[in-house]
Amino acid sequence: GPKVLQIPSHQIIDMGQMVTLNCDPVSNHLYFYWYKQILGQQMEFLVNFYNGKVMEKSKLFKDQFSVERPDGSYFTLKIQPTALEDSAVYFCASSPDRGPITLYFGAGTRLSVL
């Protein structure tokens, strides 16, 4: 089936540094999402992105977070600066349309903030 690729699979950084998580969504999909899952907890919605704009975000999407997809390349999540509580697995997803929204997930990037 359609694949969403996430690069890297694991990233370790020091607190306060910037990190960029990369996602290569399914090629003809238009809607992009990031979810955050802290170890042992549920997958929480962060942000939904469409047509170059943030369409919806949760309270977990702090001011230190930003998303973009420049010129149809990777869909990225940038955290600047990182904090210890940002340690989690970040899942990228894409969907071709809405109503209802069917998500196609990547395998996740495990972010460890030290």
Place this chain on the structure above:
Amino acid sequence: GDSVTQKEGLVTLTEGLPVMLNCTYQTIYSNAFLFWYVHYLNESPRLLLKSSTDNKRTEHQGFHATLHKSSSSFHLQKSSAQLSDSALYYCALSDNNNAPRFGAGTKLSVKP
């Protein structure tokens, strides 16, 4: 806001026995859709089932679920568990415009 409840964190079954994973939800939207996603170890979560109309059963890969708006439920069932069904199962809720929100997940462990 919307919420999804999966009460069982872990369900352990013997192969061949029936599976039932519970999912209830709260939403203000009348056109809400429910989903089951399955997450196998070292793979990406993927869609297993999505709801149809009220009281209509949907099936895929031996699993089935029926949306019951009267009880706000969308329980996942299978008549006979297989070892390969061992995975994390997430129930999720969405309307036409908002991103799906997930329950806490239920880990299904099927033993020989």
